Amino acid sequence: MSKIVFSTESVADLPKHLIEKYQIQEIPMHVIIDGKDYLESELSVEQVYDYYSRTKKIPSTTSTNAYEYHHFFSKISKDFPNHMIIHLGYTSRSSGSFQSAVIAAKNFENLFLIDTLNVTGGLATIVMYAAKVLEEDPTIDHFQLIEKIESILPKxxxxxxxxxxxxxxxxxxxxxxxxxxxxxxxxxxxxxxxxxxxxxxxxxxxxxxxxxxxxxxxxxxxxxxxxxxxxxxxxxxxxxxxxxxxxxxxxxxxxxxxxxxxxxxxxxxxxxxxxxxxxxxxx
The missing domain is CATH 3.30.1180.10 (Hypothetical Protein Tm841; Chain: A;domain 3)
Structure with a gap:
């Protein structure tokens, strides 16, 4: 049986029940409000709306840095020993987050990165597809799985x-x-x-x-x-x-x-x- 774990970014906006079902590992992006840097997981949508109501400004957002990615991938490797990590990243054409993942990935031999060229529900769709393929064929080789995932990116x-x-x-x-x-x-x-x-x-x-x-x-x-x-x-x-x-x-x-x-x-x-x-x- 293949030992594969998927990771992605919080901006995939995956429903919690799917994160738990498929053990998807998520790394949060950053939202800055009133000069304070929040991890997305620390903030609610209501706080974003409240900030706009008060100021008529929107919060700024920043991508995850290479240090955070290194820590993230290290934790996954520890929590899922002998597993291959397939990271499904937020489009590199709208954020620097994927490039940070590329820098961090140099230290991991059990890690494959896929630039999904997608965001929010589109990224979630790709993660869900990947998880279902693995669920339906637990013995699939990770190279075959990656090929299947990459084939649906443009579609x-x-x-x-x-x-x-x-x-x-x-x-x-x-x-x-x-x-x-x-x-x-x-x-x-x-x-x-x-x-x-x-x-x-x-x-x-x-x-x-x-x-x-x-x-x-x-x-x-x-x-x-x-x-x-x-x-x-x-x-x-x-x-x-x-x-x-x-x-x-x-x-x-x-x-x-x-x-x-x-x-x-x-x-x-x-x-x-x-x-x-x-x-x-x-x-």
Missing amino acids: TRLAFIPDSLDFLRAGGRVSNAAFIGGTLLKIKPCIELIEGKLVPTRKYHGNMNNVAKKLMHDYLTQYNIDRKQLNLVYSLGLDERIKRNMEIMAKENGFENIEWIQGGPTISTHSGPGCFGISGIEH
Whole structure:
């Protein structure tokens, strides 16, 4: 039987029950509020929202450094002796965290790094896929497993829509003019993960309930997603009625398993409350 353990970053936003089931090892990123550096695991999404309410600013986020990665990988090696570590990292094109992992990895012979070129629910989708492959074939060789994981990276699709432009403006990602125009016209940008980068691909108009339906329709029309699994991504504040509607819509489109993934403090810093997204793997 293969002895393999997976690690990833907290910004994968994996549900706790999956972390426990598959013994996924997570390393936290950093969120800075009022000059204080918090590990993401020490902070709640509500604190991020409260900070914005008080200051009209968003917290800053920083990547994990090489020293932290060295300690992280050392602990895994100690806790899982004679295991191969496969680290599924946050896209290197949006953060320096993966490069820190590369520096730390030089000291470990039992470690393989994979740049997933993905974030939040997209990264979670890849981790879940890897864990399920290992679960279904516990004897798989780690080289075969890595090959399987790498084969689905370009086929993993993530798209999401923020409910408002407030946090994007506070973070300098949209101008004041674009913010005012977008607010008046009720424009909600669709942002997709393309080749490791977050890219605005289309604009929707209207309330979040209607926009979420349009996103689901367009996403499933554009991508031939494997019906075995669909992951629905959200940030705290999304209306429960919208969540129910999206789950019904996913089931009507033939998805066997649906998992809700809540954005943590780091992702919520950029998306703001009420964000909705979708992630899956193409055939």
